[in-house]
Amino acid sequence: MHKPFLPLNASFGVVFMIAAFMTAPTLSYGDELNIYSARQESLIKPLLDRFTALTGTKVNLVTGKGDALLTRLKSEGLNSPADVLLTSDAGRLYRAQQAGVLQAFSSQELNAAIPAHLRSSEGQWYGLSVRARVIVYAQERVEPAELSTYEALSDPSWKGRVCIRSSNNIYNQSLVASMIASQGLEKTEVWLKDFVTNFSRPPAGGDRDQIKAVAAGQCDVAIVNSYYLGGMITSEDNRQQEAASKVSLFWPNQKGRGTHINISGAGITQSAKHLVSAKRLLAFLATDESQQWYGEKNNEFPVRAAVDISETLKAWGPFIADQLNVSELGRYNAEAIMAMDRAGWK
């Protein structure tokens, strides 16, 4: 036969290299735990390291977008190496539950620590930290007395004064979903149509950008997650601190259903091979120590009531949170998006 030519040789070499790479073991034996996390690495790894130090269980981590990880979990099926799925919102946990990739387990410890509206009623997932969506206003131009509810921001008096990010953002979707859950689609649609006309600019950027825009005078109020404001207050960047110092936080809907909240949470997968360690991890993430960490590191609120919170969070005062079961946010997510599309919220 004719002589093999160069690229063929080279391609064998590459195939060999890849094969060598591939054998790098991700096989799981001994005391290990495999996690798919939609919560990004810097916001979970320190806790996992602490878990490893306490239990000797080695933790393996893949982070990514919630839905993408869910698709990976689904297509890998029962052979999936993942033991635990961590997400940064309730909607994805609801979706994972619907897709049948989570297993139910009941733990008295978790049930006692975590309020019922922050976990699935079947025990398939548990909320681990609370994030509140609040109103931030410019101290110079807005009196707190002018503010009351999310709903009131659709009033014509707010025309051209509201900043909020795109409706692509899950926390905006959850906010609207919570409105649909509490007052129905029709009323929410009417509100959306008026609310959208009050935007001071087409939605763009993240929550911190909205806060900066309020500070710089582009708008007077913004709806953001509280931990972004917390992050700016404690930031080492002077410009962020300065922007944060020009705005104040307002807890909306305190006289009604309470401020809208979402959770980050976790569930154990159907495919879990390390069930004991997985349960231990969830229990660990709900301990006082871990709960306190969420507050200190990311300015989130603990799911446990009795846990001490950071000075930044204390300064905002106590608030009443919406008692809606957070799985409703997942249930109404698609409806919320369609309503936002119809209202022209980009």
Place this chain on the structure above:
Amino acid sequence: MEINSAISGSKAASPYSGRSWRLGLLIVTMIIAIPVLVIVASLSQPFSSAWQHLFDTVLSDYISNSLLLMAGVGFGTLLLGVSAAWLTAMCDFPGRKILSWAFLLPMAMPAYIIAYTYTGILDFAGPIQSILRGIFGWSYGDYYFPQIRSLGGAICMLSLVLYPYVYMLVRIAFLEQSTAVLEASRNLGKKPWETLFLVALPISRPAIVAGVSLALMETLADYGTVAYFGVSAFTTGIFRTWYGLGELTTAAQLCAFLLLFVFALIMAERWSRQRLRFHHNSANKKLVRMQLKGWHAYIALLIGCLIVGVGFVIPATQLLIWASSRWQENLNGAFLSLLFNSFSLAAIAAICCVIVATFLAYTKRVFNSRLELGAVGVASLGYAVPGTVIAVGVLIPVAWLDNKIDFFSRAWFDIPTGLLLSGTIGILVFAYVVRFLSVSLNTVESGLSAIKPSIDESARSLGARPAQVLKRVHLPILRSSLLTATLLVFVDVLKELPTTLILRPFNFNTLAVRTYELASDERLVDAALPALAIVVIGLLPVLLITKSILNERARHE
């Protein structure tokens, strides 16, 4: 010397049947096309009610914005890329040599990073506008300032980082053009501009089209920039449908329509290129560059500095400022492993891509039939698909295969194999090949198309088999194209984010992943160090290969 305008057919093919080559091509293209076919297969699923909603509300926005984006980026990359190539290949002025590689620098800058940095600089709350307000006592609404987060802004950002594709390919084409043609044009009294538009550009058409189509496919697949700027383009629509509505099938169907559109474009372009080919003889005389004097030289230098400054120096300086404020915290052992992972992954993927691309491009050249043309066309579609969608297209069939193997292994040998491929580096490299094959293929093909078929014919008539012709004739001539192709894929993989994010093994991070995670948490300052590392590592091969291309040129001259 002459320009050959050859009507193609299967004229390069000799009685040698080459069945194994053609079979090889079909198998390789089939495997690479699987992820794309998985997406297209979604069209066979029932269309859900979400479609009605999309039609009624946002679909027209998605389409019109994507078309505007493509038109804008097409124009922008063409303008910047061709100007840069013309200045450095055809003219001579002080600073030309430095500019000839500096023009490549923006390529190392991921589009979402440049978007973040310019937003930081130009946004309402950013330093420039704040300073203006401070000086003139303006407040919001008192003055006009272009909104960076807009369709126009997205077009600028994407054009700035994508024009090097055009520049690189067109520059090679200009340099490899037979100088006699250009001289003839000049001797016939044509002005430089006329030479550019009447001679140089038409001859360089394959390179221009290859470059612009790469830029456009990358534009279509871009998610990071348009999402950050709040532009409702087709990709944002795909993800909104998937993540928001939870309709993966509808999202895949949207993507399939996008692919059909791209496929039609690719085929139309290839068909038109088939009918008109320009070849050159590589035994060139010394290229005489136009000497720019006086203010002409200054303007050329100014244009060059402006492009490089805006596309690279300004954003890189901003990154450097951010990174230097926090480097002690971020520079540690974990960071070194990020460097290693990113570098080796990009190198392996680049080599794989170029090998596959050379094989496909050459086989297609030798056995130039519709079948090969179509197969290669399908295999190169991956570039226009958003990375996350490619990842799903890879994930589903591979996991299926893994589970089947496991099932049979358990049934027959009672040995569970688990998932053999899913969650390995191998699947990641495969996904990169699927996604970036087009980059290497376009470059290699554009290089091959410049070699006269008569060279193949002479070699073949002397009894050489296709493999020998490739090895002894084409590969040496193609050297700079192959290097360019390797570089392009290397840099692309280095910057690649969404595919890596989903398919990677446990505990495996790359620079792009780290940058994204920090930036998405709105911690731009911390994100700057890994971002800067991507830029710097991306520069290494740029410099290496530019040097080698320059040396090659020096030998010619």
